[in-house]
Amino acid sequence: MTQHWQALAARQADTAERPILSLFDDPGRAPAFSAQTGDMFFDYSKTNIDAETRAALIDLLEAADVEGKRAAMFSGAAINDTEGRAVLHTALRNLDGGPVFVDGFDVMPGVLATLERMRVYANHIRGSEITDVVNIGIGGSDLGPAMAVEALAPYHDGPRCHFVSNVDGAHISDTLRGLDAKTTLVIVASKTFTTIETMTNARTAKAWMQDHGGDPATQFAALSTAEEKTKAFGIPAESVFGFEDWVGGRYSMWGPIGLALMIAIGPKAFDAFLRGGQAMDQHFKAADWSENLPALLALVGIWHAQVCGHASRAVLPYDQRLARLPDYLQQLEMESNGKGVEMDGTPLTRPSGPVVWGAAGTNGQHAFYQLIHQGTRVVPCEFMIAAEGHEPELAHHHNLLIANCLAQSEALMRGRDIDAAREKMATAGFTGSELERQARHRVFAGNRPSTTLAYPKLDPFALGQIIALYEHRVFVEGVILGINSYDQWGVELGKELATSLQPVVEGRSDAADKDASTAQLVSFVRRHRGR
Numbered sequence: 001m002t003q004h005w006q007a008l009a010a011r012q013a014d015t016a017e018r019p020i021l022s023l024f025d026d027p028g029r030a031p032a033f034s035a036q037t038g039d040m041f042f043d044y045s046k047t048n049i050d051a052e053t054r055a056a057l058i059d060l061l062e063a064a065d066v067e068g069k070r071a072a073m074f075s076g077a078a079i080n081d082t083e084g085r086a087v088l089h090t091a092l093r094n095l096d097g098g099p100v101f102v103d104g105f106d107v108m109p110g111v112l113a114t115l116e117r118m119r120v121y122a123n124h125i126r127g128s129e130i131t132d133v134v135n136i137g138i139g140g141s142d143l144g145p146a147m148a149v150e151a152l153a154p155y156h157d158g159p160r161c162h163f164v165s166n167v168d169g170a171h172i173s174d175t176l177r178g179l180d181a182k183t184t185l186v187i188v189a190s191k192t193f194t195t196i197e198t199m200t201n202a203r204t205a206k207a208w209m210q211d212h213g214g215d216p217a218t219q220f221a222a223l224s225t226a227e228e229k230t231k232a233f234g235i236p237a238e239s240v241f242g243f244e245d246w247v248g249g250r251y252s253m254w255g256p257i258g259l260a261l262m263i264a265i266g267p268k269a270f271d272a273f274l275r276g277g278q279a280m281d282q283h284f285k286a287a288d289w290s291e292n293l294p295a296l297l298a299l300v301g302i303w304h305a306q307v308c309g310h311a312s313r314a315v316l317p318y319d320q321r322l323a324r325l326p327d328y329l330q331q332l333e334m335e336s337n338g339k340g341v342e343m344d345g346t347p348l349t350r351p352s353g354p355v356v357w358g359a360a361g362t363n364g365q366h367a368f369y370q371l372i373h374q375g376t377r378v379v380p381c382e383f384m385i386a387a388e389g390h391e392p393e394l395a396h397h398h399n400l401l402i403a404n405c406l407a408q409s410e411a412l413m414r415g416r417d418i419d420a421a422r423e424k425m426a427t428a429g430f431t432g433s434e435l436e437r438q439a440r441h442r443v444f445a446g447n448r449p450s451t452t453l454a455y456p457k458l459d460p461f462a463l464g465q466i467i468a469l470y471e472h473r474v475f476v477e478g479v480i481l482g483i484n485s486y487d488q489w490g491v492e493l494g495k496e497l498a499t500s501l502q503p504v505v506e507g508r509s510d511a512a513d514k515d516a517s518t519a520q521l522v523s524f525v526r527r528h529r530g531r
């Protein structure tokens with residue numbers, strides 16, 4: 001692989017100063033650097049990737065054997081090798097696909113049977129007295145369904161859905177206040193059923209329900225791989241929806257972890273969401289690399305993060321209902337590809353996956369776009385836009401939204417040079433040194449890369465496509481970096497230390513073995529409690 005990385009470094013050195021805009025001298029630039037599957041359209045022409053660079057990126061991808069690893073993933077091989085697990089979230093949306101084997105056992109009958117049980121349960125809840133559903137979970141057991149319930153609000157015809165994740169008592173307290181315990185369903189979503197935040201919130205919710213006339217025996221459901229633990233918690237088997245350890249937490253919203261979403265939008269719309277994911281799987285498996293959306297998105301990511309050295313990327317959905325997508329992608333991408341060693345344990349020799357952040361447009365424009373346009377750090381931007389919204393009576397809003405989205409990527413690429421800035425200030429009446437000073441503040445370096453993902457409308461199918469697109473992008477980037485995208489050892493140390501600090505905070509033991517900073521913070525908390 002070394003020579004492939006070197007070839008890319010050479011391409012970067014040769015093209016770094018070239019204006020992206022100049023690439024559009026070629027009238028075929030835009031279509032040649034775009035790809036489409038179904039109605040999902042990806043434009044990466046506003047990057048500095050040209051045909052030679054793209055070929056070098058595809059060489060890198062081929063040298064990393066993405067094809068072989070992709071086949072291994074879909075076939076149920078244990079590619080998560082630090083945990084000895086297959087990675088098969090794709091089986092959860094394999095609605096009419098063939099068998100999928102794990103250790104010689106076809107998992108599809110079980111997947112489809114659980115899905116059917118979820119449908120029956122969701123329909124039962126939707127037709128019952130339940131007015132509110134509270135999903136208690138964190139990380140992958142929260143972010144996916146919470147993001148999707150908001151994204152698909154126009155399809156929401158079931159009970160209201162609330163999401164509690166933080167162990168901060170404020171979260172559950174603010175959520176339960178005003179709910180009727182007699183008409184609330186609590187879903188405890190936890191792959192392991194041991195996560196301290198979730199179990200603490202679940203116990204609090206159970207006590208609240210008991211104290212306020214509800215019946216936890218019939219108004220609690222559990223989503224977990226640890227069915228024994230759900231039983232010990234007191235949730236009857238008919239309200240438990242299990243899944244297998246080959247579904248990673250941050251990849252789990254397609255199965256039982258998506259129950260709140262299914263209750264919100266109904267089984268039919270949930271099926272459409274699964275079909276969108278499945279369609280992206282089929283595209284990922286079949287399309288040539290130069291037409292393959294997940295591969296192209298990954299190659300753009302590798303080019304910007306590992307070759308050009310840009311430390312972060314912004315996800316900018318011009319779609320208010322995708323406001324939580326950046327949060328969701330933070331876990332998906334950073335928990336997956338924020339690793340320090342390769343599969344064999346040797347340290348990475350190039351940067352891991354980048355920092356992922358963002359917000360819905362146009363809100364971000366009035367917050368952090370200043371830095372994106374004029375700051376000294378280059379932040380590759382990933383714009384997203386639907387051709388139409390769900391509010392035909394407000395089409396003029398949507399037109400403005402689209403205009404803003406397109407204007408931002410154009411502005412990032414074009415910039416404004418000093419001559420144009422001087423002219424602007426001269427027109428405004430400035431002269432001499434003040435004109436020069438004012439003009440310099442109005443220069444935009446330009447040449448800042450962005451991509452745009454466009455889709456007809458944010459419906460369940462499109463959302464499924466988008467989420468699966470990003471999942472596979474993470475996979476491809478992980479393979480190229482030679483890392484395990486499916487473990488998350490980096491979250492363990494903090495959890496262990498929190499466990500050891502709990503008795504210290506509670507005053508049951510002292511902070512003698514802690515560093516002086518931690519000890520003084522503990523003593524501050526103790527001094528100021530209960531005042």
Ligand code: F6P
Binds near residue numbers: 139141189191195249
């Ligand atoms: O934060 C680590 C993590 O294990 C995530 O990977 C996971 O999504 C989250 O905690 C919640 O885990 P669980 O679903 O087991 O409660």
